[in-house]
Amino acid sequence: MTVGIVVSRADSASVRIGEQLLARADWERVDVDEAGGRPESAATYVTEGFELREFEDWHLELDGVAAAFDDPDFLVFASRHAGETGPLLTAHFTGNFGAAEHGGSDRALAAACPNAHRAIVRAFEEHAPEGYDVGMECTHHGPTAVGAPSMFVELGSSEDEWADDAGADAVARAILDLDGVAPRTDRAVVAFGGGHYVPRPTRVVTETDWAVGHVAADWCLDDLGDPREHRDVVERVFAASGATRAVVDGEKPRLRDVIGDLGYEVVSETWLRETTGVALGFVAALEGELEAVDDGLRFGDAAREATAGAEYVVVANPDDLWADAHSVDADAALAAAREHALAYTTEENGNRVAGEIAFRDADAYDAYVDDLVALVREKHDAVEREGEAIWVRDEAFDPALAADRGVPEGPEFGRLANGEPVEVDGETVAPADVSRERTEAYALATPETRGKGN
Structure with missing residues (x-):
């Protein structure tokens, strides 16, 4: 030279x-x-x-x-x-x-x-x-x-x-x-x-x-x-x-x-x-598989470490679980996608993950889900992963039960909802007495091998 x-x-x-x-x-x-x-x-x-x-x-x-x-x-x-x-x-x-x-x-x-x-x-x-x-x-x-x-x-x-x-x-x-x-x-x-x-x-x-x-x-x-x-x-x-x-x-x-x-x-x-550090074969493959960068595709850190020709899996993003995690910490929810995904589709100028997401393998997908679960645990009483679903359980104040116990609407409802007992006609009504368990399931899709980033 x-x-x-x-x-x-x-x-x-x-x-x-x-x-x-x-x-x-x-x-x-x-x-x-x-x-x-x-x-x-x-x-x-x-x-x-x-x-x-x-x-x-x-x-x-x-x-x-x-x-x-x-x-x-x-x-x-x-x-x-x-x-x-x-x-x-x-x-x-x-x-x-x-x-x-x-x-x-x-x-x-x-x-x-x-x-x-x-x-x-x-x-x-x-x-x-x-x-x-x-x-x-x-x-x-x-x-x-x-x-x-x-x-x-x-x-x-x-x-x-x-x-x-x-x-x-x-x-x-x-x-x-x-x-x-x-x-x-x-x-x-x-x-x-x-x-x-x-x-x-x-x-x-x-x-x-x-x-x-x-x-x-x-x-x-x-x-x-x-x-x-x-x-x-x-x-x-x-x-x-x-x-x-x-x-x-x-x-x-x-x-x-x-x-x-x-x-x-x-x-x-x-x-x-977005394509800085990403093999152009991966860029072409993932834009073809998911969507164009200008339509919202973003590449994660894993894409910058991947070698051209490696297999990858594509899965529907758990949008509801991600939205719940986003409500706890928006930056951390985005960081989970950036850290673990090869690429992910987004909305709102790249600020919300939604649609499909590609990973190096199923283990990377599991790590991504685990990060989201860790975030939603900060918000809910119990969060468990059972098969292809994430179950979220909360003990929540039930106005109907409170009314049955004679609690009048107003400040007493607010105190019970905040976990404080109240007195009604000389009787103590505890928050547990007027609460019901609410459960919600967030479905998880199964990753599918779609191709290679040639």
């Missing part, structure tokens, strides 16, 4: 980052003529896992630059970022959704490296000096024909930061953290819509295990025009990112139709969060 690093001598921030890179590792300078390749580099350095080349030209002018390297897995353009954003470390992919005004070709996209990009953003969060923000940007400017997956890794956003050794060192450290990181992952999406600094894709990268490839912000989509007339560009967004799924900010029905027609899937941020 080799990461190629592009340093432009025309960019002061790039030079500063290059200096910090050379100071942080044991590099060997290689004679340019021996290294060969075009476009021709001004200086070349190599160390384990990395090859750094300096070029006289601006980054945006370096189409085909991968040919100057010795078969890199992906390239990092160490670059400056310019804008009214204050101290900022940022990363993005390159391409043009419309006319090429800043390098590259019209309606062309460079190959992206979403997995490496996710790693660099997280490394930024670790290494950013005090006062620096960390962010992502949409796809913009050239080059567009790099010759290998690539991304811009930037120090911004003004001359003060471009000359800041601490900021440049943070970028250098983040780049060196890419040692051994693959450029792509099967858990990658592309994104459409939103602002230039892409808050939704940033949340996806920093808060889930999904990576994000090319991002077409709203202004990029304006440059693109009607997506029905530029289906090839929409197709390139997916192909250049190695992704089959997209998140779309806003309605954008024409774009959504084109994405579907091309055979790709639009998913929600909720879907990405």
Whole structure:
């Protein structure tokens, strides 16, 4: 695995980052003529896992630059970022959704490296000096024909930061953290819509295990025009990112139709969060077996520990028992499902478990029921499990029995209901004298093996 690093001598921030890179590792300078390749580099350095080349030209002018390297897995353009954003470390992919005004070709996209990009953003969060923000940007400017997956890794956003050794060192450290990181992952999406600094894709990268490839912000989509007339560009967004799924900010029905027609899937941020850590085979199997995430399916902790291909059982959730447990402790009732279930259907925006629920096996189902029973025991006089039912028994105040004993309605009824005796015509009436046992059974379904999470 080799990461190629592009340093432009025309960019002061790039030079500063290059200096910090050379100071942080044991590099060997290689004679340019021996290294060969075009476009021709001004200086070349190599160390384990990395090859750094300096070029006289601006980054945006370096189409085909991968040919100057010795078969890199992906390239990092160490670059400056310019804008009214204050101290900022940022990363993005390159391409043009419309006319090429800043390098590259019209309606062309460079190959992206979403997995490496996710790693660099997280490394930024670790290494950013005090006062620096960390962010992502949409796809913009050239080059567009790099010759290998690539991304811009930037120090911004003004001359003060471009000359800041601490900021440049943070970028250098983040780049060196890419040692051994693959450029792509099967858990990658592309994104459409939103602002230039892409808050939704940033949340996806920093808060889930999904990576994000090319991002077409709203202004990029304006440059693109009607997506029905530029289906090839929409197709390139997916192909250049190695992704089959997209998140779309806003309605954008024409774009959504084109994405579907091309055979790709639009998913929600909720879907990405829920499927984090879950094998995609399990996701497909359990969405097919139960319901879609966007309709209320939630994955439990057990799903994040399960291996693809393992059998699972499905059972009707004991909705009445769960509701009784929920009335005792709502958070604990939800936690029981999260802890023991592979997946469970919900209502009320995921706040109530109802419908069907999947478990690794019958033992996991029993553990779930036991947790619910423990909760309802806090509310009832007696709770027992007998076969396929949970029996709940309570001694409850019976107004009819109280009336038969001559107790007048009013405060005396309340005292008896609260477990206090009362005096009626010189006779003591105890709560047990005017109580009846009430029983209720909560039925339990039998788990059925339905399939495997392939």
